[in-house]
Structure formats: structure tokens, C-alpha cells
Amino acid sequence: MASDKITLWGRGSGRTMRARWMLREFGIEYDIKPIQSRTGETQTAEYTAINPKQKIPLLQHGNFVLTESPAIITYLAETFNPPHGFYVPRDQQCRAKLNEWCFFAAMELDAHTIYIIRRHQGLPEIYGEAPQAVASAKEYYKKQVNAVSSQVADAGTYLFGAEFSIADIMLTTCLDAGRRYEIELPEALEAYLNRVERRPAYRQAFELNYHGLRKLKPIRR
Numbered sequence: 001m002a003s004d005k006i007t008l009w010g011r012g013s014g015r016t017m018r019a020r021w022m023l024r025e026f027g028i029e030y031d032i033k034p035i036q037s038r039t040g041e042t043q044t045a046e047y048t049a050i051n052p053k054q055k056i057p058l059l060q061h062g063n064f065v066l067t068e069s070p071a072i073i074t075y076l077a078e079t080f081n082p083p084h085g086f087y088v089p090r091d092q093q094c095r096a097k098l099n100e101w102c103f104f105a106a107m108e109l110d111a112h113t114i115y116i117i118r119r120h121q122g123l124p125e126i127y128g129e130a131p132q133a134v135a136s137a138k139e140y141y142k143k144q145v146n147a148v149s150s151q152v153a154d155a156g157t158y159l160f161g162a163e164f165s166i167a168d169i170m171l172t173t174c175l176d177a178g179r180r181y182e183i184e185l186p187e188a189l190e191a192y193l194n195r196v197e198r199r200p201a202y203r204q205a206f207e208l209n210y211h212g213l214r215k216l217k218p219i220r221r
Helices: 014-026 045-050 069-079 092-122 131-155 166-180 187-196 200-209
Strands: 006-009 031-033 058-061 064-067
Touching: 006 014, 014 069, 014 092, 014 166, 014 200, 058 069, 064 069, 069 092, 069 166, 092 131, 092 166, 131 166, 131 187, 166 187
Parallel strands: 006 031
Antiparallel strands: 006 058, 058 064
């Protein structure tokens, strides 16, 4: 039905990767509007009318509009039937533990550190150089990932054992960002990334999200 149509706006960032990846994990059909940040595409009258924040990603499900990548992947997990092996908690305490990981990745890693590094190391021509802020952000990032490294190692294959979840999507995109900015990760987190990046849905989503922008790393043996 037309009212059930799903459209995803955005490509080329870790945050758009989360939404693409989730849609692939669930095998959900969707249309893509491959607009990118800092191209002027998010500032058009058409897009601004849908999303005044002028950010990506954005999900349209019929008449329902949703922004913010953690909210998008949570909505998809709770709206559609999960595939075998995908963890969707059904009680309050389990849901709270899932949220704890998601909020940790979104706030302590993405918003608090990666955002600073991306702006002032990755895009100094736009946002200016701030070497002291970048160095401080990298140190804080390392402190936080070191703090959770043993928890990740003890969890099993993924954060909730053998079952994959939206928390894994959130954490993986943040660890990938740290690695791209040459921040050394603990051995347990490197092993975790190696496992997650073998998932077919990850590799398919990566190729779609970063086509022409980044190359997929070979699977490590």
C-alpha cells in the first residue's frame, strides 16, 4: 500500500549508515533519497519543509516522519518483525539495558567526542582547527571505550550474546569512526568489530551508504 511506503533520506555518514544497515538486517524494502551533508541538498526548500533541522538521516513511513538515527533504528526494531537472531527486548529491564548501550554510544562516543574530532580534524576548512580540543576528545574517547572493553568481551559474539541488536549497530558505527581517526582500540573491541563487519547486511549497507566515498575493508581472517 502507498501509505506503507518507506523512504530514507541521506547517505555517506555513520549516522545514515545506521539506518541503511537496520533496513538491510530486517530485509525491508525502501526508496532512497541519497542527499548528503554539506552539499546544499539538506537545505533545499523541499527537504527543509520535511525536516527544518536540515539534518540526515530522515525516515518516512507513510505519513510518519522520524529523524535522529537512534530513534529511527529503534522504531524499525519495534515496528517490524525481527529476523531470526535479532534481539528485541520485551520487558522493561532488558529494554533499559539495551538503551544503556545505545545512549552510551550516542552520547559518550558520538556526540561528546567523535563530533568534535570530525569537525576540527576532518573538516578544519569549515569549522577551524582546534588541536587541543581534538586531542582532549581523543583521550576521552579512549577512556570510555577502555571502560567498556571487558563488558564487550564478556558478552559473547555481540553485546547481547549470540543475538544481534540495535545497540551493536550504534556501537559499531562509533568504533568505526574512532578507527578512521586513528584512535587505537582495545584488542577486545577490534575483535568485536571484526565479527560484526562479517555480517552480510553490514557489508551490503556499507557499499550502498558509502559508494564512491569509502571502500569496504577486506574481511579479516
